[in-house]
Amino acid sequence: MSRFYYLFFIVFFIFSSSKTFGQCTIEGPRNGCVNDIITYTIKSSAAPASYSWNFGTYGNSSNAAPSIKVTATGSVTITCEITMSNGSKCKDTHLLMIQPNPVGKLAIDPSSNLCANGNRVCLKDASTKGAADIEKIIVLWFDGSTSKTQKPLGLMCRSFSGAGTYSYNLEVADAFGCKHNSTATVTINPSPKIQGKYSSIPYCDSVQFCFDGLTNGGTTGITYEWYNNPGKSVISTSNVICKTYKAGEYGSFKCKVTNSFGCPDSFYFYGSAPVRKIVAKISGRKFCKKDMTPSNAFFASNEFLNWYINGKLMGTYDTLPLKMISHGWNYVKGEQLPPCKGVVYDSFYVTDVTASGIAFNNVRAKVIDTVFFLDVGSYSPGTKIYRLWSFNDDEADSCTTSIKQNLNPWQNCNYSYDSLARHYYHKKKCFEANLYVYDSVSGCYDDTTIEVYRYDYCNELISPEIVCLGDPVIFSMTKAAYYKAGTLNFLYTDTGNPRNVYTLKPSPVLFYTYSSVGYKSPIFKRFYYDEIVWKDSAGKIVIDSMRKDGWVSDTFFNGVLVKYRPNASFSLVKPGLCPPWKTTLKFMASTWEDPDTMVVNWGDTIEYFTNYSGKLGYLDSLKHQYKKPGIYDISVKLKPKQGCTNEYFGFLGIGTHMNFTPELNCNWRRVKFNESVKMYGDTNEIQTDSNELFWDFGNGTYGVGSDPIAKYSKTGTYKVTLKYLKKGGCSDSFSRDITLSGPVAAMKNAPIIYCSELHTFYDSSYMSGVTNGDFITKRIWNFGDGTADLFGTSISHIYPTGGTYVIRLVVQTNKGCSDTIYQSLKVLGPEVYAKIGTDSSGCPPLYIRFDNYSKQCGNYIWQFGDPMNNIYSTHADTSVSFTYTKPGVYFAKLIGGDSFFNPNTGNRYFCSATYPKTGDSALMIVVYPNAITDFEMPDSVCPKMTFEIKNTSPVPVKEYTWKLPNYTQNNIPFGSIYYRFEDTGTYAIGAFPQLDTSYKFCPDSAWKKLKVVQHFTSFVHDCKKSHAPAIHFKNTSVPQSDIYRWTEMNPVDSSQKDLAYSRDINLQYNLDTGKHIVCLNTTDSAYCYYRSCTTLIVKNYLAIANVFTPGTDGFNDVYKVPFDGYQDFEMKIFNRYGERIFYTTNPKIYWNGKVENKGAELPSGTYFYQITFKEECHKEKTMINGSVNLLR
DSSP states (O other): OHHHHHHHHHHHHHHHHHHHTTTEEEESOSEEETTOEEEOEEEESSOEEEEEEEOGGGOEEOOSSOEEEOOSSEEEEEEEEEEETTSOEEEEEEEEEEEOOOBOOEEEOTTOBOBSTTOBEEEEEOOBOOSSOEEEEEEEOTTSOEEEESSOOOOEEEOOSSSEEEEEEEEEEETTOOEEEEEEEEEEBOOOEEOOEEEEEEOSSEEEEEEEOOEESSOTTOEEEEEESSOOSEEEOSSEEEEEEETTOEEEEEEEEEOTTSOEEEEEEEEEOOOOOSEEEOSOSEEEGGGOOTTSOSEEEEEEEEEEETTEEEEEEEEOOGGGOOSEEEEEEEEEOTTOOOEEEEEEEEEOOOOOEEEESOBSOSSOOOEEEEEOOOOOTTOOEEEEEEOOOTTSEEEEEBTTTTBSTTSOEEEEOOSEEEEOOOSSSOEEEEEEEEETTTOOEEEEEEEEBOGGGSOSEEOOSEEETTSEEEEEEOHHHHHHSOSOEEEESOTTOTTOEEEOOSOSEEEEEOSSOEEEOOEEEEEOSSOOOOOOTTOOOSSOOOOTTOEEEEEOSSOEEEEOOOOOOEEEOOOOSSSSEEEEEEEOOSOOSOEEEEEEEOSSOEEEEESOTTTGGGOOEEEEEESSOEEEEEEEEEEESSSOOEEEEEEEEESEEEEEEEEOSSOTTEEEEEEEEEETTOOSBOOOOGGGEEEEOSSSOEEESSSOEEEOSSOEEEEEEEEEEOTTSOEEEEEEEEEEOEEEOOEEOOSEEETTOOEEEEEOOEEESOOTTOOEEEEEEEOSSSOOOEESSEEEEOOOSOEEEEEEEEEEETTSOEEEEEEEEEEESOBOOEEEOSOSEESSSEEEEEEEOOBSOSEEEEEOOOTTOBEEEESSOOOEEEEEOSOEEEEOEEEEEEEEEETTTTEEEEEEEEESOTTOOTTEEEEOOBOOOOEEOOSEEOTTOOEEEEEOOSSOOSEEEEEETTEEEEEEESSEEEEOOSSOEEEEEEEEEEOOTTOOOBOOOEEEEEEEOOOBOOEEEOOOOOSSOEEEEEEOOBSOOSEEEEEEEOTTTOOEEEEEOSSSEEEEOTTOOEEEEEEEEEEOTTOOEEEEEEEEEEOOOOOOOSEEOOSSSSSSOSBOOOOTTOEEEEEEEEOTTSOEEEEESOTTSOBOSBGGGTSOBOOSEEEEEEEEEEOTTOOSOEEEEEEEEEOO
């Protein structure tokens, strides 16, 4: 048996091999790596007519050489069935093993220091292999260096320039050729930096030091640890620690700070308290008071003390107040303020000399004679005085006299050593003589001044000759007269008004304003003690003779003339913006008081108007024309021959003044200019139009309008010009140089790189112009491919796909300035891009054409995203199409790839790209579902019956259109409508959804028919003649209905009762005689309701009474006959004479015993009746005769 199986296996194998591999064979790799794009073909013995590929989870294809992109490890069974041109078929199976890629990784070794201060980063290889061992490793480090090895890397350490995030790249490849590229970053954390400061607070006998661990940089989450130095135990965790040292003590602390990154810093603080002196004194114990000026601190301390001098509290000061010091010995005590108790004592001696002298024959001397000077100073015992008189006479001999030394005794010298000196003054003027005294023992000196007055050149009271009305007159007494006068000094400002008396003591100056014009004669009176009073030789009173009471009157030689001041005020008319600039000066005063000369200063010329006495008062205005723009100071001065002058000032701005200021900040590439256009002398801006300002930015660009922004491509100095084109046709311009400086972002980069290449980008930024200590501290890179920003001076990066990318580099400085540069980079590799060439949304079946715009790709895989996972592979970049048959949202993708040789690494890479990227809906197809429409209504209805048409669409829309017979209703909301038909027939009703762009559905409609039918309800009953009969009712309705209901209605109140629900009925009335209304009610399938009724009279045996008693007692008052329900009723009553006395055709009208029921009452007796009637179902009438007895 086993031999049979073996033989069967050989035969089956030969048969299978011959059938599969002999006719068609799949060709392609049996091993691949994750994310590889693999192409397969099939060889056959005959020409294939069609292909059917199945790649399992990777889709299906009908291409001759399809490609797939494998995305997960494992095995893939590939099958292909082809149909030959001769009609035969062939099928082959191929097994693909997808190998995992190795994972390249560098791990940070624990020995690394990731803090900025002393940073050291060590990386070690932590790569994991895939299905085979790693054979090749390439590392592109953050500093631009590259290392290649065939073995795993050892420990590699690097240091960084500062805090930041730095990148590095790693590429690994294994024996299967599977590769992996990774980019990783390492972050160097900022380190804190203790700036450290301390403050000291002095106490009475100690100093408190507070140490502050102030930090900057990396200050997030700072924690503090304080240690005594030396010491290992933490004594505080606050940011400030304080300790008090007594005088002469010292100590130190160590402060350790750690931020949230775990980066530390340390600082040592030292503190000591010096031995404290409360008071420091200037050397020496004797002083001249004249030398003790406020600028020289006699006693000083570094704190406020309570000062005592000679036992008396002077106050609390930080220096001893000089005003408290007296001559002689001064005993000083300085006492600290509570609670301190420090005290210091000292003493010093203050000495002084005082120069004091008087002069004789020195005030308005009558006799031209010598002036005598006497030193009257008092000096302390033990002093040694040296004196010197200086007469300050420039005509005297430059020599010195001394009687004691017999030095030039008879010569008129300018100097003298004598205590009683004399000097002769020649000139008639005022002089000042000086006395200098010096004590050689104490070293103190002093000086004084004595004034000398000669003749009438030195009036003791000085006043002006002419003053303007409203201006004060200044009366001033000479110093000598002031000091020699008594305590009573009076000035009469005008002899005509003796009441205006003012006291000149204690001030030698008086200001007085006269209230009227004219000549004024002031008189000065003063009181002398023991002075000689003189008169001049002409008898003119210089000083009147002294009265017994000591009063002397002085009459001034120069009286006061008070005159009006002319009004020189004016206004100016401002000229226009453009030349000629003409102005008008308008005088504001109506008259002037005899001006003789007027001087007009226009600012560029001066005009004189003379000999206009009596004429200038009539001038209204003056005109002037300026040639140049600017600000002109204008004045008008009036100068009368006598009296007061007056001058009025004004200014006038001519033309425009222009200026602008650039906003020079960190962003030198964009500079905003703020202009200022004003009239000269005006603070308000001129309102300019945008088309009046023209700018030349100095870099070949121009602007128009207010506050423009200019763009500059490089730093440097530029001449910027602003031109103002005025409405009057003239123009002004203003230029100034601006200098642009700051950081300039720049990078070095190759213009073209390859996909998957490990490439390093280098920063070449620099500071341009005046930096003022500013420098670049941060560089931020963005590579334009969606990856995160990176930091560093050199950054390595991998672009996995081709295309043109814009790299952005931002540099920032320590002062917050920044600059940005953008640079395009061409990456050689697949650039995959596609568009939908047809409408991307519609109703099924939806035909979509995809247009391929990719570049640098040799293979393409279209993934249509449909439920069948159809793919299409091609080597051409032509358009493809696909038809979507089911509603839904589909996302198509295009994968393109090709192989490239990278000379930088010596490797060949297969780069691929997918469009669109994940999350991008660029190739989104929407197939709308049908807006299924349906409604419900009856199959049949009755005429004139309102019925409901209910919209039951499973996919409702907002509004519908209803097609009704001969009528269309639009914009009907989803829900029910109501309608009715007037006539019978068969009708069609349709519903259509109203779709707009907000409804993503395809249109649909619904039509239905209904019948409008009319039912006729009727019945008949038999005509059997019987009393209290049983009557048969037969239903004769057309057509027959679904529901029947027989009822009987009360003829009095119309109430009804149900009888039966059958088609026909039999009714048994028995003794229930009278009028009966029988109805048949029918309801059909359309719930139409119909009704038919008939009236029946049910009769009993006729029993006619033969006696009645008319009256009002309620018993047998009228004569009744039971003929209700009969037809053609007629009753006649006759008396015995054959006379008719009553007649009626209504059986319900009864006889009351009177003639025709209204005449005279008939007597008792026998009366005769005749009754005729016709029964139902009988054609002939019946007559009944009889008699009735009337009893009263």
